[in-house]
Amino acid sequence: xxxxxxxxxxxxxxxxxxxxxxxxxxxxxxxxxxxxxxxxxxxxxxxxxxxxxxxxxxxxxxxxxxxxxxxxxxxxxxxxxxxxxxxxxxxxxxxxxxxxxxxxxxxxxxxxxxxxxxxxxxxxxxxxxxxxxxxxxxxxxxxxxxxxxxxxxxxxxxxxxxxxxxxxxxxxxxxxxxxxxxxxxxxxxxxxxxxxxxxxxxxxxxxxxxxxxxxxxxxxxxxxxxxxxxxxxxxxxxxxxxxxxxxxxxxxxxxxxxxxxxxxxxxxxxxxxxxxxxxxxxxxxxxxxxxxxxxxxxxxxxxxxxxxxxxxxxxxxxxxxxxxxxxxxxxxxxxxxxxxxxxxxxxxxxxxxxxxxxxxxxxxxxxxxxxxxxxxxxxxxxxxxxxxxxxxxxxxxxxxxxxxxxxxxxxxxxxxxxxxxxxxxxxxxxxxxxxxxxxxxxxxxxxxxxxxxxxxxxxxxxxxxxxxxxxxxxxxxxxxxxxxxxxxxxxxxxxxxxxxxxxxxxxxxxxxxxxxxxxxxxxxxxxxxxxxxxxxxxxxxxxxxxxxxxxxxxxxxxxxxxxxxxxxxxxxxxxxxxxxxxxx
RNA sequence: GCGCCCGUAGCUCAGCAGGAUAGAGCACCAGAUUCCUAAUCUGGGGGUCGUGGGUUCAAAUCCCGCCGGGCGCACCA
Numbered sequence: 317x318x319x320x321x322x323x324x325x326x327x328x329x330x331x332x333x334x335x336x337x338x339x340x341x342x343x344x345x346x347x348x349x350x351x352x353x354x355x356x357x358x359x360x361x362x363x364x365x366x367x368x369x370x371x372x373x374x375x376x377x378x379x380x381x382x383x384x385x386x387x388x389x390x391x392x393x394x395x396x397x398x399x400x401x402x403x404x405x406x407x408x409x410x411x412x413x414x415x416x417x418x419x420x421x422x423x424x425x426x427x428x429x430x431x432x433x434x435x436x437x438x439x440x441x442x443x444x445x446x447x448x449x450x451x452x453x454x455x456x457x458x459x460x461x462x463x464x465x466x467x468x469x470x471x472x473x474x475x476x477x478x479x480x481x482x483x484x485x486x487x488x489x490x491x492x493x494x495x496x497x498x499x500x501x502x503x504x505x506x507x508x509x510x511x512x513x514x515x516x517x518x519x520x521x522x523x524x525x526x527x528x529x530x531x532x533x534x535x536x537x538x539x540x541x542x543x544x545x546x547x548x549x550x551x552x553x554x555x556x557x558x559x560x561x562x563x564x565x566x567x568x569x570x571x572x573x574x575x576x577x578x579x580x581x582x583x584x585x586x587x588x589x590x591x592x593x594x595x596x597x598x599x600x601x602x603x604x605x606x607x608x609x610x611x612x613x614x615x616x617x618x619x620x621x622x623x624x625x626x627x628x629x630x631x632x633x634x635x636x637x638x639x640x641x642x643x644x645x646x647x648x649x650x651x652x653x654x655x656x657x658x659x660x661x662x663x664x665x666x667x668x669x670x671x672x673x674x675x676x677x678x679x680x681x682x683x684x685x686x687x688x689x690x691x692x693x694x695x696x697x698x699x700x701x702x703x704x705x706x707x708x709x710x711x712x713x714x715x716x717x718x719x720x721x722x723x724x725x726x727x728x729x730x731x732x733x734x735x736x737x738x739x740x741x742x743x744x745x746x747x748x749x750x751x752x753x754x755x756x757x758x759x760x761x762x763x764x765x766x767x768x769x770x771x772x773x774x775x776x777x778x779x780x781x782x783x784x785x786x787x788x789x790x791x792x793x794x795x796x797x798x799x800x801x802x803x804x805x806x807x808x809x810x811x812x813x814x815x816x817x818x819x820x821x822x823x824x825x826x827x828x829x830x831x832x833x834x835x836x837x838x839x840x841x842x843x844x845x846x847x848x849x850x851x852x853x854x855x856x857x858x859x860x861x862x863x864x865x866x867x868x869x870x871x872x873x874x875x876x877x878x879x880x881x882x883x884x885x886x887x888x889x890x891x892x893x894x895x896x897x898x899x900x
Numbered sequence: 901g902c903g904c905c906c907g908u909a910g911c912u913c914a915g916c917a918g919g920a921u922a923g924a925g926c927a928c929c930a931g932a933u934u935c936c937u938a939a940u941c942u943g944g945g946g947g948u949c950g951u952g953g954g955u956u957c958a959a960a961u962c963c964c965g966c967c968g969g970g971c972g973c974a975c976c977a
Contacts, residue, residue, distance in 0.1 A: 355920070365919065368957065378957075402920045403957060448977065488977055579977095609973055610901040622975065633903060633973090640975045647977050675904050676972035699905075701970085743913080746905060748970080750912085759939045762912095762926065770939065781936045825916055837914060840924085851941035854933070862936055899939070 317421065318432065318820040320362060323392070323408070324351040327364055330388045339384055340374050353818065360399065360407035361814065367404040378404030415810050416801040418817040422879040423797065427886050430819040434827065435476030441663035442468040445566065445573070446483040449558040450494045451520050453565040453724040456671060459749065460700045461724075462740040462892075464669040465571045466832040467698070469890045474827030479663070480573045483654060486555045487579040488647060494518060494558065495551035499538070501527025502550070506536050526557045568728045569736065570892045579650055582657065588645050591653035591688065592638060600626045600687055606634060625652075630683030648677075652684045659685070659693045667830060672699045672746070696830055701748045703740070708754045731757055734893045738765040741891055742836045759899070764840050768884060769896050771843035774850065775881040776897040782862050782874060790867060796878060799871035808849050808859060809876060815845045816883050823890075832890065839887045846880045 327349065334340045349370075354363040367382035374381060382400040389398045389406060394414035399407045422429045444464020447457045465480070472478045485491070497518040504510045505528040513519040530538075530553060538546040559576075566572070582588065595601050604624045608617055623639040625648075638649040658666055666685070670677070678697045685693045705712035705722060712722065728736055730753060739756050742764055743749045759766050783791045804810065818838070826834040853860035861873040885895045 350917085350919085352916075352919090355915090355922085359920075363919085365958095368919080371957075405920065407920095485977060490977060606974055614974075617974075620975070637974060642975080646975070651977090672905075672971060674972080674977090678904070699971090701905085747913085748906090761940075764925090766939075767925095770937090774937075774940095778936050785936085822916080828917075831916090834914090834916070837924090838916095840914095844924085847940060848942090850936075851932090851938090854935065854938090854941075857935075860936060899937080 318434075318824060319418065319817055320351045320353070320821050321824075323362055323364075324349065326392050327351060327366055327385070327389065330385055330392075331366065331370070333388065334384055340370070340376075340381070344370055344373055346370075354405075354407060357811075359401060359405070360397070360409045362410070363405050363407045365405065367400075367406060371404065382406050412802075412805055412810065415813045415817065416804060419801055419804070419813045419876060419879055422816055422819075422882055423875060426882055427889060429882055429886050430823045431473055431475070432820055432824050432827075433475045434824045435471060435474050437475065437477050438665060439479070439662050440471055440476045440665045440667065441479045441481055441658050441661075442471070442667045442669070443481045443483055443658075444468075444669035445562075445571070446485070447562060448485050448490055449555045449562065450490055450518055451558060452522055452561050455703055455705060455722055455724055455727055455751070458569060458724045458727065458736060459703050459740045459745075460669045460671060461566065461569055461571045462737045463698065463700055463745050463832065464667075466737070466741055466835075466891050467667065467669070467830060469892065470823065470827050470832050470835065471830075473890055474823050476665075476827070479575060481575045481577060481658075482573040484555075484559065484576055484578045484580075485647075487583050487650065491551050491555055492547065494523075494554045495547050496543070498523050498526050498530065498550050498554040499543075499546065502530045502538065503527070505531035506539060508539075522561060523554070526554055529553075529557070565724050568725060568733060570733050577654065577657075579654070582654055583645070583650060587657055588650050588653040591656045592645075592649060594656075595625060595652075595687060598687065600629070601638065602626070604635065606637070625684065625687075627680050627683045630686040632679045632683040636680050648680060648684075651681065652688060655681065655685055655693070655695065656688045659689050664689070664693050666693065666695045667698060668695060669698045669700060669745075672701045675699050698745050698830060700745045703749050703751050706750060706752045709752065712753075727751075735765050737891055738768070738836065738888075738893050741832055744831065744833050764836060765893075767847075768839045768843045768888070770899055771846045772881050772884045772888075772895040773897055773899045774846070775877045775884075778850075778861050778877060779874065782870065785862055785864065786867065786870065791871075791874065795871050796874045799875040800868055801872055801875060803869045803872040804876055806859060808852055809873070812845050812849050812876065812880070815842055816879055819883050819886065835887050835890055839884060842880065842883055842887070846877070 328346050331340065331344065331346060335342055335344065349364060349366045351362055351364045354360060366385060367378045370381050371378040379400060382404045386398045386400055386406050389395060389408060394410050395408050396411035397409040401407055425431070442464055445457060445461045447453055453461070468478045468480045493516065497513070500510050500513065500517060501523045504524070530550065592601065602624055603621055605619050605621050606624070608619070620641065622637045622641070624635040625638050627636045628634060636648055637646055640646055655666065668681070681697065682695050685695045735756050739751055740749065755763060756765065761767055779791070804813070822834065822838045826832060849859070861870070861877055863869050881895070888895050
């Protein structure tokens with residue numbers, strides 16, 4: 317349970333009682349009432365702004381309302397003390413029994429602790445990666461991949477019905493380039509000297525095996541044939557090969573998708589025409605000429621009449637072209653059709669994860685969705701900023717030509733998927749991220765991956781030690797599970813439990829904000845609290861987890877630290893990171 | 901020129917749908933280990949939250965202007 321929403325409901329109930337008793341007027345809006353942890357823990361465990369929010373509509377002094385509410389709040393189960401502070405905050409301190417019961421919650425729920433019905437089963441579509449099928453993934457893709465994957469897991473944990481989707485851009489001109497590049501490699505495989513790969517082709521040697529495969533399959537059949545004869549086939553073959561490559565990369569990263577949607581299929585199925593026909597009916601398409609962009613003018617710019625979508629009616633800055641001069645659809649047109657398709661599949665709530673360089677595209681897509689769904693659909697675009705690679709602070713310059721191009725696979729092979737995933741989630745998606753090969757594998761307090769993993773490992777270490785000291789017939793899962801949690805009364809222990817009990821709320825708020833990085837900071841807090849308590853045992857032997865002459869207390873404390881491992885593992889599961897039992 | 905994002909301690913960053921005296925790590929200073937892993941912990945100094953207005957009982961948080969940085973600006977995806 318989220319203890320804050322629990323008390324929010326309770327407080328609203330108290331307000332209703334006061335209304336019924338005539339102490340407060342009818343018709344008060346309680347939506348703005350919050351129950352949250354206070355900034356300063358000395359203020360108590362939970363605090364509410366209820367009195368301040370109600371003051372104006374109730375035509376009463378906030379402190380007056382606070383007095384009424386506080387008197388009733390004292391009787392709420394779990395509440396130990398209530399204080400009124402500042403301009404009208406009502407601060408509540410919860411009793412030991414309440415916290416011990418929360419620890420029981422953690423232990424009972426195990427890995428599912430923090431699962432919530434917050435999302436109410438609402439369908440959400442999260443689209444991420446969607447890298448062009450023209451080559452293996454590079455590090456830039458990794459951030460979006462991990463972010464999208466973690467966000468999807470987070471939403472899932474928070475009770476949304478999530479679909480993880482990948483949009484395959486297999487219809488544009490890029491894939492024609494891919495096909496031609498493969499053809500070159502095909503010629504090469506037949507023994508021709510192709511020389512250096514010309515400008516405008518994909519130079520990567522990942523196409524070499526694709527060319528070879530085609531040479532093996534078809535011999536020299538396409539050697540002198542005109543492009544029109546082999547293009548479609550080479551394209552399909554190359555795309556399939558590239559998607560294999562990408563899926564292998566995703567697999568190495570532990571990133572999964574439920575659905576791969578092909579742009580080509582979408583176009584062939586007539587979805588683009590369908591979507592545009594709808595816009596036309598609405599009178600949202602017209603032939604027009606766009607103003608030249610201000611500032612630096614492209615060299616080849618020329619005024620041209622084209623088919624435009626009235627994006628400005630839905631909040632965009634200019635109207636947007638949907639058709640290229642050769643008559644084919646723009647990327648935007650197919651993307652509109654794609655999002656309409658998602659909406660029709662039941663996803664009113666859509667999240668797209670893009671690179672920051674696509675930021676200029678957000679408004680037009682959102683305006684299109686407004687138009688296409690009559691305002692029923694919602695798109696949140698999460699832009700992921702650049703990842704800059706470095707080693708011991710020295711920036712890693714990436715260059716395809718110089719051969720220092722770093723693929724996703726290189727990074728995963730070097731530091732492991734768990735490190736990559738965790739680090740990618742330690743910053744807000746819209747902030748730049750530095751990935752230092754030396755720092756991310758360092759075993760120190762600086763390195764959040766290590767620090768959090770170490771907390772999990774340390775719990776296991778203590779468990780092993782306890783078995784060693786007290787015997788495996790004493791320290792059993794059953795004994796720990798049945799431990800008397802009332803023995804946990806020290807303030808330091810209760811503080812640790814309090815941090816653990818924040819997890820359900822953390823899941824909900826991070827999910828609501830679409831910000832998985834909050835989980836990383838929370839896990840760091842959990843680890844800090846745990847390491848802190850461990851260390852207190854150094855100064856004060858009575859606080860050690862293993863107390864030789866007190867089996868019951870030891871079992872209770874082992875239950876407590878098992879809960880720590882539980883919450884850490886539950887959080888890491890959202891990140892797709894495997895908790896470790898030993899630091900090696 | 902326009903749009904989007906960002907500006908918080910010396911450095912790297914948190915700040916939870918506006919809440920009380922703005923936090924953490926690093927670095928710096930002072931400490932802790934015959935002891936469950938010191939791979940850690942405790943304490944201390946350090947901030948006009950870029951800036952000027954506005955809304956509010958309450959603004960780092962919301963709105964507007966300005967300054968500084970990043971990204972993007974038909975017919976590429």
